[in-house]
Amino acid sequence: MTDLLAGFRHRRTLPRTTRPQPLKTVRRTFARVGAALPEQVLLPAAFILVLGLIVHLASILAMPVLAQKSAYQRLLEIAKVNQLTLLPDVTPAGMLLPMSDPAFVTAVCPYDLSARPLRVRVPATQDYTSVSFYTARGVPFYALNDHAAGRVIELDLLSPSQRAALPEDEEITAADRLVVESPAPKGIVLIRAYARYGDLRPQVRRQLEAAGCQPST
């Protein structure tokens, strides 16, 4: 047994003396790095990385709440709550909502469902018309277009509690009126109508003026 161990030892010690062990070189490099970057630097650097990442994630998540120029805030500057407002045409000088499609006529209705549900009625224009819904913090939650809805897009927007209070066998569900549940009490209804040629815009605008949104009685 001791002979065997001695044999092992003999075999292991031989190469160590002839060529440098890889583990030793790694350890040596680490020692060199440690000398260049003492603990006083390495520890704060790791701390900065981890804390920086936490700050980054927290600020990303907080952005929809803290933003000062979100779409909802921009729209409240020119539009009244629970009232339909047509937006000015987009021009090279600027647009109220960035990345708006210049081929569309847009109307908005910032809503607040805390008192009453909202009733939205949009007569379809001769071309593509769509109604999309966003919460005040910018989460898109529903959209439908004139093909899906028929000649007139008509729907009731309810908060979750109003939806829950809605009796199931009432006429409101029997009628072909659509009920949409908003995940938040505040948000935006965006109504867009396509003008296939530029000179049709005034006509499409007039047709959108006939649309409406108001608290339902």
Place this chain on the structure above:
Amino acid sequence: MRLRTLTFTLIASVALGLGLTYASVTHLRGMDAVRSGPWTGWPHSGTTQIDPYARAAFARSGELPLVLADGLIFLAETDDTGKPLDGRCDIRISGILPQSRVWTLSLMDETGQLVANEAQRYGFTSNEVVYRPDGGIEMVLSPRAQPGNWLPSGAKAHLKVALRLYDAPFSFSSSSGEGSVLPRIVTERCP
């Protein structure tokens, strides 16, 4: 001495975190980018599954993203070879578009504003454009007047092209974006 190190560490980490946030909010439009040649789309940004990065970017810019049930937007800032779109050059956009009820293609400068021109032409719609015999499209972005479907590019140094497909029947899962379904963008001649 210890206090100074601690203060420095805290300031540096806040600066790093906010710097990362600023960079991502100004450059990203969401994490679920679907690429097809030079075009990029973000199908999930138009759904309730919108990711926090897209929400942060839209909250800052004030944009209302196109709802997926309404339509899908693709943006291009480079040509097929990856060269940034230069408004001083002649740039040809050609190919067959995916099926949709209405599509629009509009031109913006790097800040997202429309490119001013006398004709007040900011883009083409599926009803205005003149189609090729095979049903494809062929348009030229150029500062000089061109025959055919010409979009004045106002000699802007950097251009962005937005292609919006409305009421498109395809459902875009993040895996099915490959292939040459979207038109090619080729820079043809630079002065």
